[in-house]
Amino acid sequence: MKGKHRIIVSTKRLKYDFELRRNLTIIRGDSATGKTTLVDMIREYVNNPSGTPVELVCDKKCYVLEGSLWKGQLGEISDSIVFIDEGNEFIRTEEFAGTIQKTDNYYVIVSRESLPTLPYSVEEIYGIRTSGKYGTLKQIYHEFYRLYGTNAYQREIMPEVIITEDSNSGYQFFKQICRENQLECETMNGKSNIFHYLNAHKDEKILVIADGAAFGSEMDRVQKLISDRKNMALYLPESFEWLILSSGILKKSTVMAVLHTPYDYVESEKYFSWERFFTAILINETKDTYLAYLKRKLNPVYLNDSAKEAILSQMTKIRLDWKINDQ
Structure with missing residues (x-):
């Protein structure tokens, strides 16, 4: 499945109206915010x-997926939107992650806990709030709102240390940028290590x-840790490959069209996350050219001055050359 899909679920008293644009959407929030009611209504229908x-x-x-027979139920579902309420322990398992990775469905998962086995986007974590939009009709309107965004903590900062999640x-790329600007750069070898590093280096x-x-x-947990710390910031592009594609280095109108509405191109069965999709696009679009991209080893052409400037220009609130220029 690909594309953006609108869902309207309603009774005379309640109404939910929202859009899905990725294969994984997470709904969070406290009790009595309407999460379970949404799933109950869909199940009833x-x-x-x-x-x-x-x-x-x-x-x-x-569909609503639940209970110990979830895997068998899922085997009968395709090209559909699957809702899963909190309380279903299987959503935390490697088995579940491995199983849905091979399907062509979109999944809407209600969970107050983080789900580290699933590669879901910062932009697709939602809360539900009651709106007065339909108040005159005596119908309670529930709307989704993003809890975070990729720019949520992209605050202005002149860092001394840059950390990335992998090597x-x-x-x-950023290791070289840091070397040129007398900054430190470290890899965390996995996103789960970022929180522990920040917690151990609170003053940097x-x-x-x-x-x-x-x-x-x-x-x-990262947001809660840094929310009141002006010495820490997040820069969360879709991926490094997305950053290169967005920089305009490739100068291809077809690439810009994909970036404008990626949900129209990302097949959920083929790409479990958009990060994988953007990597595939970049590799394919640069194959057999001087810009040929490899995930494991950076092509030196991306360290040319013009390429570096184009990529870094995407980071509008972050200054990496302050040590040298301020001397």
Whole structure:
């Protein structure tokens, strides 16, 4: 499945109206915010569409996945939107992550806990709030709102240390940038180590660069840790490959079209996260050219002055050359 899909679930008293644009959407929030009610309404419609007051409008079929037989149920579902309420322990397992990775569905998961086995985006974590939009009709309207965004903590900062989540091309690029500007650069060898590093270096000026497309499971605890610390900032592009594509280095209109509406191009069965999709696009678009991209080892052409400037220009609130220029 690909594309953006609108879902309207309603009764005379309640209404939910929202859009999904990725294969993984997480709904969070405290009790009594309408999360379970949404899943209950969808379940009621699916089980008895002609005998329920619930109306469901969507261009895809919707299902609720639950219980110990979830894997068998999922085997019968394709090209659909699958809702899973909190309390289903299987959503935390490697088995679940491995199973849904091979499907062509979109998943909406209600969970107050982080789910580290799933590569979900910082931008696709939502809360639900009650709006007065339909107040005059005496219908309570529930709307989704983003808890975070890729720019949530991209505050202005002149860092002394840059940390990246892995040691691939992105790290190699920023390692060179840091060397040229007398800054430190370290790889965390995994996104789960970022929180521990920040917690152990509370007084340093640190910039975290990570793939926003798959950083969702870490966002809550990292955000809470740095929310009142002006010496720490996050830069969360979709991925390093997205950063290169967005810089305009390739000068291809087809690439810019993909970047404008990636949800129209990302097949959920093929790409478990948008990070994988952007990597594939960059590798394919630069194959057999001087810009040929490899995930593991950075092509030196991306360290040319013009390429560096184009890539770094995306980081509008972050200054990396302050040590040299201020001397």
